[in-house]
Amino acid sequence: MRLKIAVLIAKFAALFSKRILRRSGETISGRVLLALYPRAIAELSKNKKIICISGTNGKTSTTKALVSIISSISKLGTVATSPSGSNLERGAAAALMQKSDFAVLEVDELHLSRVIEEAKPKVVLLLNLTRDQLHRMHEVKRVADRWARSANAAPGTLFVGDVDDPFVAVALNSAAQSKKISFGGRRHQDGAVCPSCGKYLKWVRNNYKCPCGLTNSNPDEIFEAGSAAFRNATMANVVGKYLGAKPIAVDEKSLERSVDQIHKGVKANIRLTKNPASWTEALKSVTGDNAVLIVNAREVDGIDTSWLWDISFSGLSGKRVVVCGERALDIAYRLHVEGIEAEITSSFKDAISKFESGASVQVLAAYTAFHELVNS
Amino acid sequence: MSQIKIVRIHNELLGTYGDQGNAEVLAFRAKFHGITANVVDVTYNDDLPTNGDIYLLGGAEDAAQLLSLEALQRGDNLNILHLAIERGAVILAVCAGFQIIGNRFVANGQEVDGLGLLDVISVPGDKRLVGDIKTTSSILGFELTGFENHMGRTILGPTAQAFGKVITGHGNGDSKYDGAVNGNIFGTYMHGPILARNPEFADLLLTRATGRKYAQITDPLALKYATWRRKVI
Numbered sequence: 313m314r315l316k317i318a319v320l321i322a323k324f325a326a327l328f329s330k331r332i333l334r335r336s337g338e339t340i341s342g343r344v345l346l347a348l349y350p351r352a353i354a355e356l357s358k359n360k361k362i363i364c365i366s367g368t369n370g371k372t373s374t375t376k377a378l379v380s381i382i383s384s385i386s387k388l389g390t391v392a393t394s395p396s397g398s399n400l401e402r403g404a405a406a407a408l409m410q411k412s413d414f415a416v417l418e419v420d421e422l423h424l425s426r427v428i429e430e431a432k433p434k435v436v437l438l439l440n441l442t443r444d445q446l447h448r449m450h451e452v453k454r455v456a457d458r459w460a461r462s463a464n465a466a467p468g469t470l471f472v473g474d475v476d477d478p479f480v481a482v483a484l485n486s487a488a489q490s491k492k493i494s495f496g497g498r499r500h501q502d503g504a505v506c507p508s509c510g511k512y513l514k515w516v517r518n519n520y521k522c523p524c525g526l527t528n529s530n531p532d533e534i535f536e537a538g539s540a541a542f543r544n545a546t547m548a549n550v551v552g553k554y555l556g557a558k559p560i561a562v563d564e565k566s567l568e569r570s571v572d573q574i575h576k577g578v579k580a581n582i583r584l585t586k587n588p589a590s591w592t593e594a595l596k597s598v599t600g601d602n603a604v605l606i607v608n609a610r611e612v613d614g615i616d617t618s619w620l621w622d623i624s625f626s627g628l629s630g631k632r633v634v635v636c637g638e639r640a641l642d643i644a645y646r647l648h649v650e651g652i653e654a655e656i657t658s659s660f661k662d663a664i665s666k667f668e669s670g671a672s673v674q675v676l677a678a679y680t681a682f683h684e685l686v687n688s
Numbered sequence: 689m690s691q692i693k694i695v696r697i698h699n700e701l702l703g704t705y706g707d708q709g710n711a712e713v714l715a716f717r718a719k720f721h722g723i724t725a726n727v728v729d730v731t732y733n734d735d736l737p738t739n740g741d742i743y744l745l746g747g748a749e750d751a752a753q754l755l756s757l758e759a760l761q762r763g764d765n766l767n768i769l770h771l772a773i774e775r776g777a778v779i780l781a782v783c784a785g786f787q788i789i790g791n792r793f794v795a796n797g798q799e800v801d802g803l804g805l806l807d808v809i810s811v812p813g814d815k816r817l818v819g820d821i822k823t824t825s826s827i828l829g830f831e832l833t834g835f836e837n838h839m840g841r842t843i844l845g846p847t848a849q850a851f852g853k854v855i856t857g858h859g860n861g862d863s864k865y866d867g868a869v870n871g872n873i874f875g876t877y878m879h880g881p882i883l884a885r886n887p888e889f890a891d892l893l894l895t896r897a898t899g900r901k902y903a904q905i906t907d908p909l910a911l912k913y914a915t916w917r918r919k920v921i
Contacts (some may be wrong), residue, residue, distance in 0.1 A: 443704060446837055447818050451749040452704070504700040504732070510751040510796070512732050615819075616835040618706030618879045645884060645913045646709070649716045 315356070318349035319409050326406075338395030341409060342402030353401060356408035357431040360392075363416045363551060364431065366424045366459075367439025367480075369590045372397050373567040374439060374544040375418040381552035381560050382414055388556055389413025397683070401427065414555070421455045422448070425462040428469065436463075437551050438473035438480045439544055443502055443622070444587035445614040452502045456482055463487035472551055474543060475528045476500075478520060482507045485526065493550060494531035495543055501588060501622065540593045541567035568597075571686055575661075577669025580604070584682040586613065588622040594676050595627050602673040603628055604663045605654070606637040606681040613678045617642040625650050636663040637681055660685065692718055692897060694727045695740035697785075698756045701732060705837060707746025707782045709881035710890075714742060717883075717890045720905040723898065732759045736768045741897040742778045743769065745785025747838070747879055750795040753784040757800065760788065766803055778872045778897045779805065782882060783838050786810075786867065786875035791845065806875050807845030808868045813861050815839075820921045821859060821878055823852025823866045831855065832886045833917040834878025836866075842877075844868050851876055856921055872896045885917055 322345035329340045345352045365375050379393045392412035394403035399420040404427055407415050419427045421441065428436060441456055449455050456479040463471050464486040471487035473480040476497050484490040485508070497518030506513040509524035521527040535546050545562035553559060569584035585594045609615050617639050625647055633654040635643050640656050647654045657663040660681070667673055677685060696711045715725035730736055732755060736743075748756065760766060773779065779789065787793035790808040792801055821836045832852055841861030844850060851867030851874060852859065859866025859877055867876035874893075876882060883890040887910040895901055 446705065447835075450816060450818075450837065453749050453751065502704065505749070505751045505755060510754070512755050616706075616837065616879065618709070618835060618881060621706040621709030621712070621881055621884065622703070641909075641913045641916055645909055648909050649709070649712050649884070 315349055315352065318345055318352065321348060322409060339398045339402050339406055342398070342404070342406030345405045345409060346402055351430070352405050353408060353427065354430040356405070357415070360408065360412060361414045361555070362431045362433035363414065363435045363437065363555075364419045364424065364427055364433045365416065365437045365439065366419045366421055368421065368442045368444045368587060369593075370439045370540060370544040370567070371399060371418045373541070373569050374437070374548050375416050377545050377548040377567060378416050378437075378551055381548055381557045382416070382555060384560060385557045391416060394418050399423070404431065422458070425458050428462045428466050432466070433469050435470045435472060435551050435554065436466075437547055438471065438483055439547065440474060440477045440540075440589070441479035442500070442587065442589040443619065444589075445612070446619070447615045448611070452479065453507055455479075456507050459483035460486040470554065472547060472554070474547060475531055476518075478503050478513065478526060478528075479507050481526055481528060491533065491550065491554070492531040493547055494528050494534045495546075496534065496537045497528055498537065539564055540590075569682070573685070575664045578664050578667045579670075579672045580664065580675050581672070582675040582677055582682065582685055584679065585676040586679045588619050591623045591676065595623070595625065598627065598631070598674045598676070600631075600672050600674055602632050602667060602671060603634070604660070604673055604675045605633065605635045605643055606660060606663075606675065606677040607635070607639040607643040608637045608678040608680045609639045609642075610680050613680050620646045625652055628652050634663045634666050636660055637678060690722060691724045691726065692741045692894070693737065693739060694725055695737055695743045696727060696729050697736070697743060697745050698732055698759065699729055699746070701752040701756045702746040702748045702785055704749055704752070705747035705783060705879045707744070707785070707879060707881050710744050710746070710780060710782070710883040713881065713883040713887060713890050714893065717887055717905070718894055720907065721891075721894060721902045723894065732756070735763060736760075736765045738768050738771065740772055740777055742780065742893060743772065745779070745781040745788060747783030747785065749784075753788060753795045754798070754800065756784075757788050757802065760803055769803065769805065773805065773871070773873065776872060776896070776899065778893050779874065780883075780893060781806075781873075781875045782879060783836075783840070783877050786877065787840060787842070789873065789875060790842070790868075793840075806868050806870055806873055807848040808842050808875065809845070810840045810842040812839045813841040817858040817861065819857060821857030821866065822855040822918065822921045823857075823859060823878075824855060825852040827851070827869060828889060828892060830888060831918050832878065832882065832889065833914075833921045834876070834880040834882050834885055836877045837879065838877055840877065842868070886914055888914070
């Protein structure tokens with residue numbers, strides 16, 4: 313089948329899904345296209361400048377940030393992007409189907425190799441790599457090894473990333489072209505072993521230096537330390553600058569994957585949290601007196617909840633904490649052992665109803681819970 | 689004994705799969721029994737304390753597992769563990785830790801001698817075993833639940849006894865048994881962490897470590913959590 317016909321059918325499928333089935337129709341086009349024309353990603357990438365963004369946390373928000381950075385200079389050209397959070401091949405295909413000069417693709421860590429191979433991107437931005445969904449990733453090192461192999465096999469691609477993360481540094485070291493960014497160093501929960509040589513990694517405060525040569529101490533660009541949102545926005549600007557755009561102001565709030573909603577008069581700030589690194593980051597932002605924690609364990613949340621024990625929740629001590637979600641008991645018991653007694657409720661609605669109208673509540677929500685709340 | 693020392697071995701290496709929570713649950717349950725627990729973290733460069741009552745090892749990736757083994761074979765560490773076992777100290781080793789305390793295992797394609805504290809050998813299988821696991825153990829008399837995520841196939845020698853009989857999941861790879869036990873040395877593939885999912889097992893370890901029998905404790909949330917997991921797996 314010719315590519316053009318496959319694209320037409322895929323677009324029709326999306327229209328049908330939206331109009332008749334009343335679904336979002338965002339990824340169906342990509343699915344249909346790849347089923348009809350498996351090499352679509354490679355073909356459709358040929359006349360576009362492709363940028364791939366991957367990492368454990370911050371993919372979706374950084375992708376959005378880079379889209380607005382490139383779009384802010386109209387003479388650069390038009391920009392297409394993957395549907396929000398759709399980071400498998402079908403999301404890439406859906407983005408590439410659109411006519412544009414640029415395509416900014418959010419790509420899942422394990423699917424990055426294949427997308428790089430086919431789309432031959434101009435730039436790959438690697439944000440971070442930490443333990444996440446280990447039932448699927450198995451080991452952090454396994455993902456890092458794949459990244460390094462892909463970087464090595466893509467001499468025409470510029471790899472940009474945060475080398476304060478040793479796993480990102482290994483990938484960048486394997487690339488023919490790289491731009492190493494540092495934010496002055498920071499400790500990494502999975503950073504005890506050098507991902508390059510397997511020796512015990514030597515850290516001096518926030519910086520590491522391995523006898524094998526892996527280090528964050530010789531970056532190409534160094535920025536001040538900041539939140540994860542700040543780091544991601546900064547790296548999006550570095551990529552934007554390379555592509556000819558001007559840096560835009562870092563709006564950390566917009567990069568946090570958080571939304572404000574009002575439920576029965578209760579002001580809820582709902583933030584996406586999905587693994588030890590993102591929970592730890594999100595917990596720092598819980599400054600009010602009220603918190604609702606939602607824990608699920610579906611495929612994309614990670615079907616094992618052992619990682620809740622990697623996180624210190626001590627910052628919630630003294631606050632009113634209500635838990636819900638399919639794994640409310642897992643989080644409740646974890647908090648209990650840390651000396652924090654949470655109220656257990658059966659749904660988000662029940663959790664919110666515990667608070668008076670007018671109260672402000674910070675909600676930390678598992679991936680699937682976040683999407684249900686945002687899309688409802 | 690109103691004080692107990694819990695030694696968490698190489699948490700920075702053996703902490704990838706959440707097993708560090710075992711130390712926290714032990715200390716928490718100990719408090720209910722009127723015992724003051726002191727959790728000591730031993731890192732790669734440290735020597736093991738000689739006076740630990742419970743030594744804990746957790747799950748890890750291959751390179752980290754090899755580093756932990758190397759550190760435990762360094763200096764007097766292995767001797768310290770042998771002496772600890774002689775005086776009745778408890779060892780709980782999970783997943784990669786379980787393999788480390790066995791006779792032999794394979795990591796990163798390299799076959800190495802383990803610490804030889806449990807009569808088992810582990811080899812990699814052809815498929816990763818990932819999912820919920822439920823076993824029943826004659827030592828405990830109740831069902832245990834957890835989560836497994838490993839490639840290991842563990843074979844027991846004559847002086848090791850299987851820790852649990854598998855009801856759901858794969859355990860040692862044969863889908864029949866999980867883990868191994870010899871005296872106060874326990875090895876298992878169960879994460880969760882295992883003591884969070886099965887707090888009565890924490891009580892048993894405290895009993896073994898102190899040589900005292902404690903009255904049953906009432907912690908409704910712990911019971912609710914453990915019971916629910918046993919029902920759904």
